[in-house]
Amino acid sequence: MRSLLAAFTTRGASFLAAGAAVAIAGLALGERGLLSVGALLIALPVLAAVTAGRSRYRLSCVRSVIPTRVPAGQPAQVSIRLENVSKFPTGLLLAEDTVPYALGTRPRYVINGIERGGLRELSYPLRSDLRGKFSVGPLEIRVADVFGLVELGRSFASSSTLVVTPRVVPLPRAVVSGAWLGEGDGRTRTAAAAGEDDVVPRAYRDGDDLRRVHWRSTARYGELMVRREEQRWRNRVALLLDARASVHSGSGSSSSFESAVSAAASIGVHLTHEGLDGQLITDSGAVASPGLFEDVLLDALSVIKPSRRHDLDAGFSALRASGGGLIVAVLGRVTAADARRLAACRREAGPAIAVLLAVSTWGAAPPAGDQAADGQQRAIEAETGPAAAVLRSAGWRVACLGSGTPLPAAWLELARFTQHASRGGGLLAHSGQGGTP
DSSP states (O other): OHHHHHHBOHHHHHHHHHHHHHHHHHHHHTOHHHHHHHHHHHHHHHHHHHHHHTOOOOEEEEEEEESSEEETTOEEEEEEEEEEOSSSOOOEEEEEEOOOGGGOSOOEEEEEOOOTTOEEEEEEEEEOSSOEEEEEOOEEEEEEOTTSOBEEEEEOOOOEEEEEEOOOOOOOSSSSOHHHHTOHHHHHHHHHHHOTTSOSOEEOOTTOOGGGBOHHHHHHHTSOEEOOTTOOOOSEEEEEEOOBGGGOOOOGGGSHHHHHHHHHHHHHHHHHHTTOEEEEEETTEEOOOSSOHHHHHHHHHHHOOOBOOOOOHHHHHHHHTSOSSEEEEEESSOOHHHHHHHHTTSOTTOOEEEEEEOGGGGSSOOOOSHHHHHHHHHHHHHHHHHHHHHHHHTTOEEEEEOTTOOHHHHHHHHHHTHHHHHTTOOOOOOOOSSOOO
16 A cells, blocks of 8 residues: 555645545535546546556666776766567656766656667766765666656666776876886896896895805906896886875865875876786785786775774785885875885885875965965975985985875976986975876
């Protein structure tokens, strides 16, 4: 009874109420004409409900989302193919697809019937400024009679998934070169010249095991040389993201955490396009998932949330176990002690880049004028200076970003200071006008 009453529209319920009132008046006044009118008003929506309920419509629904993964702020297109596979034409159909609130309002369509074997194609755009993994569907169909007195709801079971990744900013290509990584064709030729039993010898450094001394190379170069056969040089990157809630500032899409996630995604995608494989590491440890690095990276960063951890121990352990290659660290507020522990994760003279966020600038008002911008720059240097100095002295290339620092500009500056970084220097990327990383 409750489901039958719920099927009536406002118009249908009004017919029932009016019919009941007229019938009661007819009984009270002894007017058979009024009683007949009341019975007709009641019978019309009831007959419409029975007719709609006995309809044997069989519909098939196929939904596609193109593309299934988009950066935040970019649109995706949803296409629905609705086909009538029954032997009878349908009546009036009201279609509504289930869409999460973050993706916008639910699309609604009025379909004036579908003939036997016919189909209708529906489409609508989706767009979200928030990253995440969203379920689109199922499609809900309401069967209505021609008078608009009754609507009966039916729902399909199928749904689709849309992954909204962090904003990916294109970066210049001149930063990470094969020569700086010590890999690629140049590394292969050097190894071939040295011989299979002596892969890329290097100069002896204090602390090296004397059993690794290669005397043939020592005689050739006139200085003590050691073997490097146990070190596998690969085009690989270990990308560390500091996701601790305690080291970030701001809220929502304008927070330093979201900027760090966007920076990690942009750097990871850029390095993938440069031919590097890799692994994502957070303060909770390595993110283990099958698939290509870019896919794993974007899928993980689309749903990552600030963690409640207060240290980077698990992340540092995963870095040390990563097997060498390029290290890229995107960090929030870190101390000099944290920087020293991070610097110790670098294997021998392997390449390493650190992106330090001055998180206090995300909670402050934007600067107005050159003097205010200078004040913000001083705040950036004061906040990130101690950790940056430790990393630079250990041979890292460092960029310190404020809320107004464009990530591509800072990334390009890293390339311009390659020679300075190789001597133990670094970079402080000055804050300027532009979007957040």
